[in-house]
Amino acid sequence: DSGVTQTPKHLITATGQRVTLRCSPRSGDLSVYWYQQSLDQGLQFLIQYYNGEERAKGNILERFSAQQFPDLHSELNLSSLELGDSALYFCASSSPPVETQYFGPGTRLLVL
Amino acid sequence: GENVEQHPSTLSVQEGDSAVIKCTYSDSASNYFPWYKQELGKGPQLIIDIRSNVGEKKDQRIAVTLNKTAKHFSLHITETQPEDSAVYFCAASKRSQGNLIFGKGTKLSVKP
Numbered sequence: 001d002s003g004v005t006q007t008p009k010h011l012i013t014a015t016g017q018r019v020t021l022r023c024s025p026r027s028g029d030l031s032v033y034w035y036q037q038s039l040d041q042g043l044q045f046l047i048q049y050y051n052g053e054e055r056a057k058g059n060i061l062e063r064f065s066a067q068q069f070p071d072l073h074s075e076l077n078l079s080s081l082e083l084g085d086s087a088l089y090f091c092a093s094s095s096p097p098v099e100t101q102y103f104g105p106g107t108r109l110l111v112l
Numbered sequence: 113g114e115n116v117e118q119h120p121s122t123l124s125v126q127e128g129d130s131a132v133i134k135c136t137y138s139d140s141a142s143n144y145f146p147w148y149k150q151e152l153g154k155g156p157q158l159i160i161d162i163r164s165n166v167g168e169k170k171d172q173r174i175a176v177t178l179n180k181t182a183k184h185f186s187l188h189i190t191e192t193q194p195e196d197s198a199v200y201f202c203a204a205s206k207r208s209q210g211n212l213i214f215g216k217g218t219k220l221s222v223k224p
Contacts, residue, residue, distance in 0.1 A: 002155065033211060043156070043201060045211040056211050090155050099144050099210055103155035 003027065004093050004104035012110045018079040021107045025072055025093030031055070032074040033094070033101060034066055038087040049074055081111045114139040116204050118215025126223050131192050133218045135202035136184040142204040145185045146212070147176060150199045159200075160187070192222045 003026035013019055025032050034046040036059075045058035049068035060066075063081075068074045078085060088108050092101040115138040125131050137145075143164035148156035162169045162176045162185065169176050173192075178185040189196055199219050203212040 002157070004155075031210060035212075042216045043203075043212075043214040045213070048211055050210075058211055094210065099205060099207070100146070100158060100161060101210075101212060102158065103148070105155045 002102040002104065004091060004102050006089075006091055006104040006107050008107060009105065010108050010110075012112065013081060014112055015081055015083060017081050017111075018077065019081065019109065021076040021078070021089050021091075021109075023074045023076070023091035023093075023104060025074070025091075026102055029093035029095045029102075030072065031094045031096075032068055032072070033092045034060075034074070034076050035090045035092065035103075036087050037090060037106070043090075046076070078109070083111050085109065086111045114142055114204055114206075114213040116202060116213050116215045118202050118218060120218060121216065122219045122221070124221045124223065125192050127192060127194060129192055131187075131189045131196070131220055131222075133187045133200055133202070133220075134184060135186070135204075135215050136182075137204045137213075138183065139204070139206065140180075140183065141206045142213075143207055144205045145176070145178060146203050147174075147187050148201045148203065150201065150217075152198075156201060189220075192220075194222050194224050196220060197222045 005024045030051045046060040048056040066076045088106045090106045092103045146161035150156045175188040202215040
């Protein structure tokens with residue numbers, strides 16, 4: 001158990017809908033990262049937050065957004081969902097000065 | 113941007129044999145190289161990592177080597193066991209950017 005929690009574990013929804021994925025980092029970790037894992041693209045970095053502020057952006061679509069709250073948990077919002085958004089979404093957390101990222105169990109999203 | 117290539121994509125070994133997975137990276141500024149193990153239905157689990165000021169690191173049956181000049185790093189697993197069967201990912205990052213760039217993964221099968 002990495003100490004990172006994610007909810008829900010599974011999510012089935014329809015095209016055009018909006019969903020919210022939640023992540024709670026390990027106790028004391030200030031950074032939260034979101035990654036998408038699909039069969040064709042592998043593990044891809046989406047966005048990073050550090051202590052409530054956006055720190056880095058990767059291949060995140062404009063339909064996707066995220067935030068980190070004062071209690072350090074983070075939410076990833078996916079809107080106008082398309083079939084191609086079906087994937088595993090992982091969050092990871094870390095704290096400086098060590099870059100080690102610990103991953104949560106993921107949320108499996110299926111868009112029908 | 114950074115690109116990480118990983119080989120082979122699949123690897124089958126007999127129990128007790130050694131397994132080697134190789135990765136190359138493109139950005140010479142990358143200085144942190146973790147390896148993750150992902151079992152079916154679970155999130156990536158950190159198994160070992162190495163920083164650019166070190167050439168080799170060992171942890172029991174697992175070792176990682178880094179050649180900064182050639183920009184490649186390798187994972188070595190000795191005395192493989194069936195429970196080592198999983199998908200292994202290498203990754204790279206720069207201190208200035210915490211996000212990880214992942215290889216495409218290697219599916220390791222250890223036959224009893």
